[in-house]
Amino acid sequence: MKVAVLTGGVGGAKFVLGLQHCAGIERLTAIVNTGDDFRHLGLHISPDIDTLLYTLSGQSDAVQGWGRAGERWAFMAALKALGGPDWFNLGDGDLALHVWRSDQLRQGKTPSAITTEIAECWGIGATILPMSDDPVATWLDTDEGSLAFQNYFVERQCRPVVGKIRFEGAAGAKPAPGVVAAIEEADMVFIAPSNPYLSVDPLLAVRDIATALRNTAAPVIAISPLVGGKAVKGPTTKLMSELGIDPDNRAIAAHYEGIIDGMIHDAGDAGPASLPACATATLMSDLSDKIRVAQAACDFARTLAG
């Protein structure tokens, strides 16, 4: 069985980790949001790719949800002593990934080639693909002006009120090599429980990705990021309210209309009425939760593929 999954940050990575442990998946391809990528201190940082790399290789910090387990912060302390910016935390070990990737990019390698090499180096069985090798940058028009994603998300901690979200470069961006084929060849496609507006929309804004999703005969299933009516982490419902959208699964299903064939949602929330849905406990605390949710998604997809 071939599985493709579109994913963003921490919640998405948990689901992909679950998929990695599901039986019967011979090929798993994660197609990852790069709208959060940014340059900081001259380094190219790719947070969603890194979260997935750390999660699938067993190096992620389970407590804080991002970065590496056992991380230390001597670099940040020294940077602060130099008067450098301290709003974006870069761990001592994590820095290696950013410095290494930045240097490889400067030498002309593509983001997808670099990601593939790192995944192989760390023994990750799944294929991890950035959605595009072309730069796409998520910008938010807010009551504090236009903010690049990380300035909104990390520096301002999602406090500004969002009016509009834009994905600069997405219109002209080509999917990275292998992305469209992974969707076309997949027996089932998942949209991980990532923020639909910030983490998944950048992927759908790459035209050939959206087209491949619309055209595939395989079932496309979204796993709702809502658990008990709220996102486990991040500003999903705050953002939905600000955008004038009811923060529920009906709205999320409507948002994905034409793309998805079904939805997995938390048993504590009402499902969408407009399409097949499967209710289960979707909070993914430990590995067994992740595997269970991923397995439920696979089973549900199989019933839809019928």
Added chain:
Amino acid sequence: MKVAVLTGGVGGAKFVLGLQHCAGIERLTAIVNTGDDFRHLGLHISPDIDTLLYTLSGQSDAVQGWGRAGERWAFMAALKALGGPDWFNLGDGDLALHVWRSDQLRQGKTPSAITTEIAECWGIGATILPMSDDPVATWLDTDEGSLAFQNYFVERQCRPVVGKIRFEGAAGAKPAPGVVAAIEEADMVFIAPSNPYLSVDPLLAVRDIATALRNTAAPVIAISPLVGGKAVKGPTTKLMSELGIDPDNRAIAAHYEGIIDGMIHDAGDAGPASLPACATATLMSDLSDKIRVAQAACDFARTLAG
């Protein structure tokens, strides 16, 4: 009293630290070799400037002689796990200096402006000036081919046999702002006990620096790097032998002919016959040694200034 000192790496930094503690110096300017500067992993690294910054701000590692005290190595471990190069050690805290400087350079600041800001940030009283804001790169023609300085010095640990040393870019390099004025205004000028061929010659290869040294009426005093006939650290005598030069103070004085007016040398070594010399114990283990050697150099310069 105004003092200018030309300096390179660890030995030079010890001497400058001594000068910083000498009474009666109202202005101390260190003019620093940048021929060792190189790009590594996309970072601009300036080892001699950094050694001096760490030494004068009390952050240097007294045991290993370079880098920061209490340094940790999570970055290097993670870089190695990525298959990155591990021949040049970058400490977790030290990285902040390289990342910060590289980013400031990219934003258009000069090396000298960045150095001044860091020195001020760390409360260093002395003025630290890179010899030039223009790139100068030390290359060695060896029995293993042409090697950039760090590849010879760190990666190959000075093992190759050196035939010739070149300073690429030096002919066209202008001294950094303040360098020539510091020499012209100084009441005494020192050449620190750094490797004459690798650390001091790049400075002298910048024409306007050599001219200022030749023209100044102030005494110019070299402190010999030999202690008991050998360099405390580094390949000075090995290099001198390979270049067909007797590894003694006579040869070092001849090397600096036309530049220096006197030499401080270790009491265990023969002095040069060709110019005034002052013998003292020049091994600088603790701070009191450094201050004593620096004070001896100042006193000797005063006698020459008559």
